[in-house]
Amino acid sequence: MGTIRSEAAAAITEVAMDYETILLICGSSETKMSDNVEEDYDRYKYWFRITPVNNTHLGALNFQLVGLVAKKIGAELLMPPKLAIMAEKASWTEAIVGAAQAFLPPQGIEIVGVWQPSDKATDVTAELTAIKDSGANMIMTALSGPVGIPYARTWEQLEVPAASVGINVMAQADDFFENTGGFGNYEFTLNDYARDVALSDETLPFIDAFIEAKGEMPTYNAGTYDAVYLLKEAIEAIDSLDADELVVELEETDRVGTAGRLVFDEKHDVIWGPGYVTALGVQWQDGELKGVWPPADGSWEGVVYPGIVDYQLPPWVVEFWSQ
Amino acid sequence: MTEAIIVNGLVASGVYALLAIGFSLIFGVARIVNLAHTAFYMLSAYFIFTFSKSVGVPLLLSIALSIVVVTIIGILSYRLVIARIRQHEATTLIVTIALAIIMQEALFIRYGGDPSSVPELISGTTEILGVSVINQKLLTMGVVVLLLLASWALLMKTRLGVAIRSTAQDREVANLMGINVPRIEMITMAISVAVAAIAGALIAPLFVLTPGMWTHPLVMILAVVVLGGLGSLRGSLIGALVLGFAENLVVFLAPSGAFLKTSVALTIMVIVILIKPEGLFGITFEEER
Numbered sequence: 135m136g137t138i139r140s141e142a143a144a145a146i147t148e149v150a151m152d153y154e155t156i157l158l159i160c161g162s163s164e165t166k167m168s169d170n171v172e173e174d175y176d177r178y179k180y181w182f183r184i185t186p187v188n189n190t191h192l193g194a195l196n197f198q199l200v201g202l203v204a205k206k207i208g209a210e211l212l213m214p215p216k217l218a219i220m221a222e223k224a225s226w227t228e229a230i231v232g233a234a235q236a237f238l239p240p241q242g243i244e245i246v247g248v249w250q251p252s253d254k255a256t257d258v259t260a261e262l263t264a265i266k267d268s269g270a271n272m273i274m275t276a277l278s279g280p281v282g283i284p285y286a287r288t289w290e291q292l293e294v295p296a297a298s299v300g301i302n303v304m305a306q307a308d309d310f311f312e313n314t315g316g317f318g319n320y321e322f323t324l325n326d327y328a329r330d331v332a333l334s335d336e337t338l339p340f341i342d343a344f345i346e347a348k349g350e351m352p353t354y355n356a357g358t359y360d361a362v363y364l365l366k367e368a369i370e371a372i373d374s375l376d377a378d379e380l381v382v383e384l385e386e387t388d389r390v391g392t393a394g395r396l397v398f399d400e401k402h403d404v405i406w407g408p409g410y411v412t413a414l415g416v417q418w419q420d421g422e423l424k425g426v427w428p429p430a431d432g433s434w435e436g437v438v439y440p441g442i443v444d445y446q447l448p449p450w451v452v453e454f455w456s457q
Numbered sequence: 458m459t460e461a462i463i464v465n466g467l468v469a470s471g472v473y474a475l476l477a478i479g480f481s482l483i484f485g486v487a488r489i490v491n492l493a494h495t496a497f498y499m500l501s502a503y504f505i506f507t508f509s510k511s512v513g514v515p516l517l518l519s520i521a522l523s524i525v526v527v528t529i530i531g532i533l534s535y536r537l538v539i540a541r542i543r544q545h546e547a548t549t550l551i552v553t554i555a556l557a558i559i560m561q562e563a564l565f566i567r568y569g570g571d572p573s574s575v576p577e578l579i580s581g582t583t584e585i586l587g588v589s590v591i592n593q594k595l596l597t598m599g600v601v602v603l604l605l606l607a608s609w610a611l612l613m614k615t616r617l618g619v620a621i622r623s624t625a626q627d628r629e630v631a632n633l634m635g636i637n638v639p640r641i642e643m644i645t646m647a648i649s650v651a652v653a654a655i656a657g658a659l660i661a662p663l664f665v666l667t668p669g670m671w672t673h674p675l676v677m678i679l680a681v682v683v684l685g686g687l688g689s690l691r692g693s694l695i696g697a698l699v700l701g702f703a704e705n706l707v708v709f710l711a712p713s714g715a716f717l718k719t720s721v722a723l724t725i726m727v728i729v730i731l732i733k734p735e736g737l738f739g740i741t742f743e744e745e746r
Contacts (some may be wrong), residue, residue, distance in 0.1 A: 223716035249708070252716040256664040256673065260708040261715055263588060267461060280572045283665045292582060292589045304572065306521045315574040315662070356712070 135361050140189075140225045140276070154377050156180050156315055156384070158365060160358040163189040163226045168401040179381050182398060184364065185326065185357025187406040187413065189226050193233040195324055195406070196300050197241075198434060199415045199427055200234075200274055203322065204243055206447055207271055211455045215243045218265040218296060220285065221276035224448045228303075230276045234248060240445055246270045253279025259288050266294045271455060275300035275323070286310070286318030295454035297447055299415075308350040311421050318418055320448035325416040326354040326393045328425035330441035333394045333412070340392040340393035351423065354413075360391035384449035408435040460586035462702070462709050468590060470701030471598035472660055476674050478604055479652035485688030486625045487642040490550055493534070495678065496557035497650045501527045501657025502666055503564055505575050509628040513518040516576055522569040524654040530652025535643055557671060577662040587714055597659045604652060608690060611648075621645055625688070677719070680726040686736030695737055699725065740741040 137143050138161035147167060150157040157180055159167065165188040165252055170178040186192060204215035217232055221227040227250075235245060246268040251259045258281065265273060273296045279283060282304030289298055302323040304310055310318060329351060330457045332338050340359065352359075368383040369375060389396045394411040404411055415427025426445040428434040480494045508519035534556055542548045549719050579596055582589045612618040623631040624641045632638045664670060681700055685692025700722040707718040730736065 247712050249712040250714070250716050252719075255716075256670065256674070259468070260461075260705045261592070261712070263461045263465055264458070264709050264712060265458060266589070280665050283572045283574070284663075288591070291591050305570075309571065310571075313572050313574055313665070315576055323715060383714075404690075418525075 135160050135358055135366075137161050138355060140167070143167060144225075147178070151177050151180060154180060156365070156377055156380055157182070158361045159183040160185050160361050161355040163187070163192050165229060165403075166225075167191045168403040171402045172400065179402075180377055182384055182402045184361040184396065184404055185356050185393065187411060188403050189229045190233075191403075191406040192226075192301065192324070193230040195413055196230060196234070196274060196276070197237065199299050199322065199324065200238065200243065200272065201241075202208065202298050202415065202427055202445055203272055203447075206445060207297065210447060210452065211271065213271065213455060215272055216268075216270045217243050217245050217272045217274055218268055218270035219245060219248040219276075220258075220261065220300075221248065221250055221263070221274075222255075222279055222281055223250045224253055224278070226278070227276040234274060243272075251281055253277070253281055255281045256284055257288075258285050259292070262288050262292055262294050265296060266292065269297045271294070271451065272296050273298045273300075275302050277301065278303040280304065283310075285314050287314040288317075289321075290314075290317040290319060290448075290450075293450040293454070297451050300305050300324070303353065305418065306351075306353040306416070306423075308423070310423075311418065316421075319421065320350045320418060320446060322415060322426065322445065323419040324354075325414050325423075326357060327442065328351050328414055328416045328423060331414060331425035331439050332438060333414070333440065334392065336390060336391045336392045340438050357391070359395055360389075360393065360396060362387060364391075364396065408437050412437060414439075415445075419446060458709055459587045460742070462705050464585050464588040464590055466698075466702035466705040468594045468598060468701075469705055470662070470698040471594070471601045473674075473677055473681050473701055474694050474697035475563070475601045475604065475656045475660065477654065477678040477685075477697055478601075478608060478690060479649035479651075479656070480678050481682050481688060481690055481693040482608070483645055483651070484647040485690070486645040488546075488688075489544065489642075489646075490546070490687075491539070491646075491649070492550060492552070492553040492675065493557040493560070494649070494653055495675040496560045496656040497527055497531055497653040498548065498660070498674065499666075499668075499671040500530065500560055500566070501654035502575055502661030502670070503568065505658060505661065506573060506666060509564060516578070516686055517734060520578075520658040523658065524651055527654040527657070528647055528651045532647050535646040539646070540639070540643070553696065557675075561668045561671065563701075568666075568668065570667060572665040572667050573659075574666055575661040576657070585588070591663070593659070593662050597663070600659055604655070605694065615636065617641075617644070673719070680723050681735075684726045684729055684736055686738035689736070689738040692736055692738030695725075699729075 135158045140162040143162035163186050221231050251258050282302040299322040305321045305323040306325045341367050372383050373381050399405050414425050416423050416424045427441045428437045430442040432438045483489050502522035505519045508514040509516050577593045579592045581592045606718030620636045620641050681696035703722040703725050704718040707721045708715045
């Protein structure tokens with residue numbers, strides 16, 4: 135089971151497939167890996183992905199969050215959305231950036247530029263200054279590395295007049311606020327869990343137990359917990375460790391996990407959508423991580439989770455554009 | 458955009474110059490390429506983090522304590538390790554990088570790999586030419602200027618400075634003139650590490666604390682001092698300006714290639730070295746021999 139960083143997961147996949155060993159991906163999203171299952175089933179059938187959803191779905195999820203913020207900007211600031219893209223240079227962001235450039239402008243969202251720092255960049259002041267100059271009122275992020283910390287800190291320090299929305303893995307962690315020195319309020323990121331939001335009956339007991347054991351909230355790759363039980367139950371069901379028999383059993387998976395209902399599609403990717411795994415949009419509000427998407431009014435496919443609150447635009451963004 | 462490039466370029470250059478000063482000083486005097494230099498800067502940042510957040514010592518006192526502790530560690534590293542092998546240049550390179558990795562792994566064991574941060578000395582931003590600049594960065598630039606002036610005053614106006622310059626010019630003749638060369642080198646090492654520790658206090662709040670935070674600045678200051686000329690303080694300053702502006706130009710002119718900013722800066726360094734192998738203000742290798 136594992137691992138974060140798609141480049142590493144792709145390399146591990148090849149070795150696991152050479153040895154015809156079950157590999158449950160927990161942590162990397164590159165869709166090219168699941169394409170392998172479709173293109174060469176006999177070799178790659180041992181590969182399954184539990185968390186996160188693939189980066190094609192991550193792109194679609196990102197667009198949902200961007201749409202939510204764009205609607206808010208239209209309603210509160212009475213202006214059309216202008217989007218800057220801040221995506222670390224990595225395999226998993228390629229599809230997201232490409233899709234954003236292709237699909238968002240026809241939706242009325244102007245893209246003013248794409249900034250691609252290293253995932254390990256320690257300072258993105260120049261990038262954020264350039265975004266500030268670009269006239270953007272939104273920033274779509276795709277950041278998984280430590281760069282997410284200086285990004286969020288500098289974004290608030292410089293009071294960049296653009297709402298930040300997208301994926302910032304560093305902002306999913308409980309110690310994000312401490313790590314940024316108290317900055318990063320209103321950062322809005324995709325996540326799998328929020329403290330008060332029950333995605334299934336298993337979510338809140340799992341979160342409570344995780345916090346008790348680790349002293350912090352689980353992030354998206356805590357889906358590994360579900361993966362362990364998935365494999366255990368499959369082995370018990372067939373009473374065998376034979377990899378080929380396990381593949382057949384895993385393909386039949388239909389299990390309620392901590393992040394929703396786990397079912398695999400024909401490419402062995404966990405299915406994303408209403409009634410399955412949906413993920414969450416979470417926002418830092420007054421130093422606490424709150425679930426804000428899917429919206430509480432059920433406007434996304436009728437999905438409603440208890441514990442969701444309203445998304446808030448950063449006050450400096452409202453103030454800047456109101457002047 | 459021009460204003461933003463100028464302001465951000467100056468700030469980035471100040472950060473690199475601060476780190477490069479100490480590195481250049483110890484090379485100029487003792488011909489030691491101390492690859493652990495930025496590890497001392499990292500150590501300083503982590504000590505400040507520990508004193509201020511874990512122990513609860515006030516921030517300014519944490520910084521003072523950290524500078525003292527790191528300087529003592531630097532002196533001990535010099536006396537116990539570096540001084541014994543400094544005649545062998547390749548060995549010195551390997552040993553100093555080993556020291557840096559030991560510090561990195563020790564911090565990794567103690568703090569783990571999660572990023573953390575050090576509080577700022579001064580908060581807020583200031584508008585310069587219409588560009589918002591973080592006050593901590595302005596403070597860093599001010600300290601760079603002060604440190605450069607202090608270095609100049611120390612080297613040019615004090616007896617210690619005369620001894621340091623004499624040692625830098627000709628170690629053997631300085632020894633014959635009655636200068637205690639090993640002592641001068643140790644003092645220079647202490648000054649160099651103290652400057653790195655000050656850099657840790659000033660720069661760490663701008664960056665992220667991780668046990669790997671010493672590697673990127675090391676690459677950049679190596680480029681800065683090689684570009685400016687090994688051992689030249691003036692060269693380090695010019696090198697820092699060239700590379701700081703180069704990085705910012707990449708971000709502003711080619712946003713989607715922002716991840717290449719370090720590569721572009723290093724390419725400029727390589728091109729300059731190919732044209733002028735001794736760097737902009739360095740001593741030619743032939744002269745050195």
